[in-house]
Every structure is written in C-alpha cells, then in structure tokens.
Amino acid sequence: MENVLKEITPKSVDYSQWYVDVIKKADMVDYAPIKGFMVIKPYGYRIWEFIQDAMNRHFWATGHENAYFPLLIPEHLLLREAEHVEGFSPEVAWVTIGGGEELSERLAVRPTSETIVGAMYSKWIQSYRDLPVLMNQWSNVVRWEKATRPFLRTTEFLWQEGHTVHRTRQEAEQETHQQLEIYRRVIEEELAIPVIAGRKSAGERFAGAVETLTLEALMGDGRALQIATSHFLGQNFSRAFDIQFLDEDGVQKYGWTTSWGSSTRMIGGLIMVHGDDKGLRLPPRVAPVQIAIVPIARSGDGASVLNYARELEGALKPIYRVRLDDRPEYTPGYKYNDWEMRGVPLRIEVGPHDLKNRAMVFARRDTGDKTTVSRDGFEREVASVLESIQARLFEQATEYRESHRHMIEKLRDAEEYGYRGFFEGGWCGQDGCADTVKAETGMTIRCLPFEGQARGACVVCGQPATEHMLLARAY
C-alpha cells in the first residue's frame, strides 16, 4: 500500500504511462518475469469473474454449454485449414519436448481452438439430430506478440471461445449475430462501454472466416479497441475437419460453423474508457468493491463513529460488495484518495456530526459530488445512486465517443483531429484504398458499421462508394 499515493501520470501528459500507472497502482496486474506475460492480481481478476458470470448467464440462456478442449494441438491439425494456419502459425509457441524426450510431432500451445474443436466435432456429429452443437470454453491462449501491454495485448491471455455447428447457413449466420449481440449487451450493460457493431472488411477478417463481426469501442486517447468478435466460418472448417451430418433428406452434408471470442482485453477497455487522472472509475456492476465506508473519528468519539460505520456496513453487506476501511494507520484523506484510485463507485463518509444527526455523506466517484443522506432508508438511496453511476458512466463514454466521431469526405479531413477518434466515410471496397489509409494515416478500417449506409465517394480514391466504413487508429 505504501506506493499507492505516488502520482499517477496525467492522461494528457502521457496516456500510455497513465494506463500503466493506473493498473499497477490499483493493484490489478503486474508484469511477469517473462516478456509479454502478465499476472492478473485479485483486484483485476475479480472483474474478470464478474464478466464471466454475465457472459455465462447469456450463454446458458441461449442454450450454450461450457466444455474444455486440450491446451496442446498437434501440428498436423493446425495445418488443415490453409488460411487459418497462415494467419496463426507465425504467432505459435511450440512444445517440442515432453517427459524428457523430443516429441515426434511438435505441439502448438493453442492460439485459438477451431482446429482441435473441429477434430472432435467431426467425431461427435453424425446426424442432423446432433445439431446444433453449441459449446463454449473458458481458457488461456498463447500468441507470441512482439509489442505487448497488460490486458490489451499479451502473449498469454484469458478468454472464452464459443464454437458451434449448424444445419443451415442461415442458422449459423443468425448465431454469429446473436453472439455479437450478447457481447454488446454485456459490454454496454455491465462494463458501460458503448460499442459500434459491424462487419470486418476482408483484410481484417479472422483467419479462415467467411465473415467476421466486431464490436469497436473508442478509448480515452481517441484510439479504437476491437473488444469482441464473432465469426461466421461457412463450411471452411467443416470441410477441413470433415464435420458432416446425415440430413433429414438422407443426404450427407457439411455443417456450417461459427466461432466467437472475448477476452481479458475487455478489462483494458474498461480502464481506458472510464479512468481519469485520479485512477480507475469502475461501473458498479463489475466493481469488486462497490461501496467504501470511511469513518472520520476524532479522539474521544472514535469508538462510537466506528460502531455507526459498522452498523451501515452490516445493513449493506447482504446486498452489496461493501468495505469498511477501519485501517488505523491511515488518515481519512489518504483513504479517500486510495478508494478513488481503485475506482470504487460510492464512498460513504461518517463523522461525529453524521452520527449525531443519523446521517452520512455520499461521495460519488463519477462526478465527485457529495451529498448528505439520512440514515433512514439510506439503502434505497445507495441502490439509486449506484444505478445512476452505472448509467452516467455509459452516457459519459457515449458523449466522449460521439464528440470524437466525424464524418469525412476525404481522408485528409481526419488530419486536423490528429487521427484521434472515429472517422466515417465512403469506401470503394478496393484493398488498395484500405492499404493507402493504413500507409498514409496509420488508421485501419475498424468495421463496416451495420448502421452505416454507403454514400457518395470513396474517401481515398474518389470512386463511387460501395461501403460505409469506420476508420481509426487501433490498439
């Protein structure tokens, strides 16, 4: 705790350093002794558990079940789907020795599991009666990355990957959209991060996918974060892995498959979207501590104030994640800063005066507002304030995004904004123009938003637009 109150670098001075200061000082994560790997500490991991709970509720409600597939994938399986192997093999970590002996075939530490899952599905699926297969896996994956940043891009990360097989193309496409919608709900409703949904352009698709759907969020520095993706894999993997079924009409057919994933990267997005120069700001639904109670006691009345604080804690504990900060070695001011830095949504301060009046002071982390609240019915007030904070963080983030979202006619129109923010405009659909965007501006096509409509000319070449695209520099 000794380090907690050292300065956090202001966002405006150095956004990257601000991010690292916040996650380390809020005790969410630490660097591991191997380059590119992180340790997720309890305060960060608890947020991951809340995300898992929310995702699982939605997955179960839509008929999905969790399962577990092996960590290690034999090389010959990884090689089966041509585009997939091209996309992933440069990033693979290989196990070559096991039990003291050189292995006859090297084993990939899974970078994603379509191949091993496909091999199993091929065994399990025989008849149309076996379909759909709707499975999800919570696991770790490894992708050898050159530039890493905790939560956002690490060599190992935690995620969930769903893998499904369907009887028809239409059903698989629906699944792809349904799962994207689940991600949207969890990310917007729990994490309070507004997202833009759309299709990836061909150049940005998942290796082996026919279509990749994505959710894109805007971070506090005007850069985009791809925060979850859902892939329609067509019959690419079912052909590569021989996932066939005997249909009702007596004909042997290939299944239609999907996969979809979201990871600890969401926690990085959470920090960057809501954090400020005082540290984290956590939406109540995913805050490990929702309410911190800080007693302010002068000598003489310490015991009675502490008892009063305990009474409040006891009233809230059955419903909320509440922490009474009775550490004797720190001043109230230190504690205020500490809980603000950790992003606790609501702080309740109680002093001798509050005890006398059967009242307390509510301090909101999102606005900094302080109000006096009566002890009678304060539980209802807590409920209402937490809901208000959850809603306001989402509104603030949406306002920030909308004020950093610009329609452009020409690529250079984005220059005056320093390429910070989302830029929308027409695209002719040619790879060449996508390459030009990247080369000249460092931006990429984040997606072709579902809600956009192709209009006017391509912002790059001036030819008629066939697509509406969303551009940004991205993490």
Next chain:
Amino acid sequence: MENVLKEITPKSVDYSQWYVDVIKKADMVDYAPIKGFMVIKPYGYRIWEFIQDAMNRHFWATGHENAYFPLLIPEHLLLREAEHVEGFSPEVAWVTIGGGEELSERLAVRPTSETIVGAMYSKWIQSYRDLPVLMNQWSNVVRWEKATRPFLRTTEFLWQEGHTVHRTRQEAEQETHQQLEIYRRVIEEELAIPVIAGRKSAGERFAGAVETLTLEALMGDGRALQIATSHFLGQNFSRAFDIQFLDEDGVQKYGWTTSWGSSTRMIGGLIMVHGDDKGLRLPPRVAPVQIAIVPIARSGDGASVLNYARELEGALKPIYRVRLDDRPEYTPGYKYNDWEMRGVPLRIEVGPHDLKNRAMVFARRDTGDKTTVSRDGFEREVASVLESIQARLFEQATEYRESHRHMIEKLRDAEEYGYRGFFEGGWCGQDGCADTVKAETGMTIRCLPFEGQARGACVVCGQPATEHMLLARAY
C-alpha cells in the same frame, strides 16, 4: 445418442472397462487426438463448475482471492528449489520455439506454480503488514504422464492451486489444515465421498514440502484415490525465492508458505465411488440434471399428459435443474435407462393414470425405489427426496469403505483380501519398510491418519511402531 444403450461392462467383470464405458456413454469426456489428453464434454464440465462454485464459496469465506499467474515458467525459476525441480522436471513439457524463433531460454508449461508465484510474492511482500497473502488460481497444468486415464491421471488437467504466505510457522500450519478441512467439506458434503485425512509419509510428500496433508478415498474396486492435498512448505520456497518481510520487531524474516490443490480428478472419484452397472449415480448437489420428467403417453392422451408434465417442470424449474424429456423418437423405457445411465438422482414418471389422479411416480436412482406422490405439495417431496439421496449416497459409500477397511498385524494379513481396500497397522517409520510394502504388495502408504494412533509392532519388520499407517493400492 444412438450409442447410449449399448452394454456397460459390469464392474465385476472389468472395473477399468466399466469406468471407461460409463464416462463415455454418459457423455462426460472423450479422448483427444493426442495421447494422454482428454476433452471434457459439457456433462462432465458442469460438474466441475459446481465443484468450483462450492470451493470458491469456502475460499472467499476464509479470506482467499482468485488471481492468475502465467502458464509458462522460465527454466531458471523452476531450478531454484532443489527438491521441487527433482520431483517435477521429468514430467515437464517444454516450449522451445515462440514466434518462429528458437527461445534463448526454454519455458516449462506449468506442472504447478509454486515457482512463478514465489517469484512474484518476493516482489509484492515487503512488510508484515502485507501478510498473510492468500491467493488461489483456477488453471490448467501439464505433467507428462506415461499411463493415463480420463479424470484420474491425464497429461493436462484442470485444478485450483492455492498459494499463501504467512508471518509465522504456526499460522502457515493452521492454513494447511484449514484448507484440507475445506476440501473435506466440499468432497464429503457436495460429492458425497467419504475421506480419510492424514499426513503423507516422507516418501510420498509433495516435492519441496515440509509436510503434505492428504485426503484419501476408497474407490469401488478397493483402490485408493488421493483426492486433494495441502502442503506446508516451511521456508523452503521463501528461501529459494527470497520471500522476505520486515517484521514488526524491525527484523527481516522469511515468510512461511503453503500450497494446496484439488483437480478434475475429483470427478473420477465421484464416478468410481457412486457408479453402478447401470451407469453414473450423481449426488443431487453436483448433478447437472437433478430431476428428469418422463411423460408416458398413449396415443390419444399424449397432449394432455405432456401438458401435465410441463406443469410439473414449470413448478420445479425455479428451484431445481430439471429436464422434461419430450423426445418423440424414444420410448419411455429407453428414456428411463438413458437418465439412469447419466446418473440423474430423481426421475418423475407421469402417465394418463397420474394425470387423472393428480399424482406422479418418483423413481430414485440410488435405490431404484418407486413411490406414488400427490401433485399437492410435490415440491416439498422433491426437496426431501433429493436430500435423502444426497445423504444415502454418502452413507452407502461410507459403509462400503468401512467394510473394506481392515486392521492388520502383519503385511501378509492383507493378502486374503487381494490387497483390495484400506489396511491399517503399525509402522516403525523406516523408509525400508515402506519400500518393502510397495515391492511385495503393490500397496503404498496412503497416509498416517490423524485419527490413528501408533500401537504394537510395525507390520513389516516387527519393530515397535512409531506411526499408524493407512495402506492401499492406489490410482
């Protein structure tokens, strides 16, 4: 589903084959395309999720928090604790290539995480105020095994591993016992598996531990399963990893550490302890489906019986994991066998007669008993029957164990029982006698039970006993 009703090999004919038949036919697990690896299917994984929930409740209640440490451990860290590396390095899978390049230092896929956790704790702990550190991790681990069996011993498995640091030896020893007691409660209360708690003899200790505590369960074939362990590590790892703190008295001291683990192996124990020749028998608290409702409809009254079954399902659904089996393609008899094979604790059968009488038939999986139950207040009856099944499975398993637990005076006294079961007797404490037991009988010292008392002579050499030991052939 087509394969479901093929014969399960009787336990008495071939116990190993029985085990494999049951787990495959109940759809819990499948073999992966790499030797020694398994795929945990949803029906098996759901049980793991119930175990996780139960463990987490206990861990949280005792102040532990979940965290996540890296999968890959640099070789130099693994080498730091001499006994530990000697124990684990023969089983390690090594990553030698990452991102297309040979690594300068090879990385172990974690066989357990004391070393990487120790390296981090050394950074995090400075003062006595930082203690205790109480963390747990849910993760996968890899140990290169020669002979494998799903759930019981696989190259990769899922587990939790707790790692704690304490100020005093006494506190760390208490922690070791407290966590063993948590395991005992979850395994006995949720999985309905009775266990014997004790200390491991020196030869059976965890590599690097000062003391290993264990829970030993007796399987249906009279072999023992070590089902969870808790290790007092003394200062071995704190010295190897320099986990020091400045104590209140101003003196720099080494921390006292513990680690404790339980794994998907518990599911193997669950199957072997309760299963019978019809398949699984699952304790209600961890059954993915607690109640199966099977409508028995003749042509003509099909719709009204099905509606009645739906009404019952609707009444139970808010509280229980219930499944209405309305598959038109199967007969009631097929469905009975199917749900029995999957170990569902309670089956509710409803036919036209039951509909008329506003009644139903309860069929218990544990006893096979059938009773008629009135629709009025049947929910209370369900609660009571499920509790009774949970209790009875535990009693049955305890009775089985007690009837296969023998006091012996001489090692050869165990021969008449074919070395099946638990054998207890005196031990002189010498390694030589432990080796003799193993060489002559294939049994090992499972533990020195807390409740046993050294008496009489060593069953091997006849010298005075200094320990009371529990012997068995083990998985």
